[in-house]
Amino acid sequence: MKRRQWLKAAALGTAAPFGTALSTALVPRSAQAAAPLKIGFVYSGPVSGVGWTYQHDLGRKLVEKTYGAKVQTVFVENVPESTDAERVIRQLVADGCKMIFTTSFGFMEPTLKVARDNPDVIFEHATGYKMAKNVGIYQTRxxxxxxxxxxxxxxxxxxxxxxxxxxxxxxxxxxxxxxxxxxxxxxxxxxxxxxxxxxxxxxxxxxxxxxxxxxxxxxxxxxxxxxxxxxxxxxxxxxxxxxxxxxxxxxxxxxxxxxxxxVNWGVYYVHKVGQALAGQWKAEDTKWGMKEGMIELxxxxxxxxxxxxxxxxxxxxxxxxxxxxxxxxxxxxxxxxxxxxxxxxxxxxxxxxxxxxxxxxxxxxxx
The missing domain is CATH 3.40.50.2300 (Response regulator)
Incomplete structure (x- = not known):
């Protein structure tokens, strides 16, 4: 079952289809600073002004705001929940991402497959139910x-x-x-x-x-x-x-x-990225709701x-x-x-x- 419907890519100049270069958001850092943690986000839909993917991207931006030069984030939007997802995730690994959030149910099997081949990379999968030593899962209440x-x-x-x-x-x-x-x-x-x-x-x-x-x-x-x-x-x-x-x-x-x-995915993303930066990340099955600030009305x-x-x-x-x-x-x-x-x-x-x-x-x- 696909978690999010594959949407058509946004118009040229506003979004990159999954088959083109990654959309990136690079956080400036000083020459003396340690290399930032490169974090990838895989989206099933476009980054628009409302909805599921938009909320995930707000979370990505909160990670940037919170950690500044300690992180570099990249995202790929409009990724179909198919074998193409595996290719996109592998490309993020090849591009140096050491932490990857895959944000749709249908990305579960591709995430696990790539994770098995890359034990030194942290993976987090939204709304799934399968874990691994380097794959955590997260859901909302x-x-x-x-x-x-x-x-x-x-x-x-x-x-x-x-x-x-x-x-x-x-x-x-x-x-x-x-x-x-x-x-x-x-x-x-x-x-x-x-x-x-x-x-x-x-x-x-x-x-x-x-x-x-x-x-x-x-x-x-x-x-x-x-x-x-x-x-x-x-x-x-x-x-x-x-x-x-x-x-x-x-x-x-x-x-x-x-x-x-x-849904405020940002509270979770900031939490897990903080663990990774501190060398304390571990695979967990997280289910957060209102008291954690993930669900808001x-x-x-x-x-x-x-x-x-x-x-x-x-x-x-x-x-x-x-x-x-x-x-x-x-x-x-x-x-x-x-x-x-x-x-x-x-x-x-x-x-x-x-x-x-x-x-x-x-x-x-x-x-």
Whole structure:
């Protein structure tokens, strides 16, 4: 399964396609300084102004700002999740990169293959599940933000029907569907969530069509696990509400976006690069969320009523303090079976292998 859809290269002069010279950002250093740590980033999409790749590139820039002349960063954008990814990663090694971040699920096997041949290079792979001595993995607890967005959706919906535009039926996405629905039903038990799958991470036309289909079923608040602002734009045009994903998308729908479930990769990149510079890096399985600063939600839309905002902010504070967990029991699946008993919390193992719909989701899970 590809983690990010391969996007077309940006126009000549603004981005280098994967088959051309690397885009680089060289940090100046004095002649007396030690050679900088050269760090490569592999992106599946273009470095644009919003979305998944954009957030990763903000993280790269934070590494530069934090470590200055101690580092040199390079990136390659628009890399397909195919055998071409291996070639790009090998070229980064050949160009002297001693630390490489591969930022899409579909880069997992190419990363591991190149890592086996280069034990002196540090590799970090986003959203994967396979590790090696020189390969660490990292993921986000997006579901924390999805639960909070659900709370807002449950309060703002007039039809009691929420719409979710989903990419692929994998645990990463199911966690967010379920957390969003669970959050909504925690404040409005009458809520039902309808899901449309588009089998793509980034396809603005299909995202818009899916959102239109949901609005045709009386869904008046929309959420997404896709990357473009098309859904927020549609909500803006129809006078409905929606949520940004990965990035703050309020500029595309200032009246529509209630808030956004955004990711700050920079806190992780600064942390791991710091380990490498200190000679203390080790391969780890990292899952960070709100309390670590990886998941952030921008200020609420002024349309959110004061009591709903208060309820949201109180729950947000509890998540940040580690006093509340979105999948704390009791949790039932779509058929009414207990998945998490009262007084218990779901394990990370169950979270990261989730393959079921929670109570309140309307429809069948694709097989």
């Amino acid at each position: 997006f579901y924390e933000g999805a639960f909070l967005c659900g709370m807002l959706a449950g309060r703002m919906s007039k039809s009691n029907k929420l719409g979710f535009v989903a990419s692929f039926p994998i645990p990463e996405v199911l966690r967010n569907i379920n957390a969003f629905t669970h959050g909504a039903r925690s404040v409005n038990p009458q809520i039902a969530t309808k899901v449309v799958w588009i089998n793509s991470w980034y396809d603005p036309a299909r995202e818009r069509d899916a959102a239109l289909a949901l609005t045709g079923q009386q869904c008046d608040v929309l959420y997404q696990n896709t990357d473009s602002p098309a859904i927020v734009q549609l909500a803006q045009s129809k006078g409905l509400y929606a949520f940004g994903q990965d990035s703050d998308m309020s500029s595309y729908g200032p009246k529509a976006q209630l808030t956004a479930n955004t 921008p200020p609420l839309n002024a349309a959110v009523p004061a009591d709903a905002a208060k309820q949201y902010n109180e729950r947000k504070a509890e998540i940040l303090a580690g006093r509340f967990f979105p999948f704390a029991g009791p949790v039932k699946d779509q058929a009414g079976a207990i998945k998490v008993p009262a007084g218990q919390n779901i394990s990370d193992g169950e979270l990261w292998s989730m393959k079921w719909y929670i109570e309140g989701v309307d429809g069948k899970l694709p097989t």
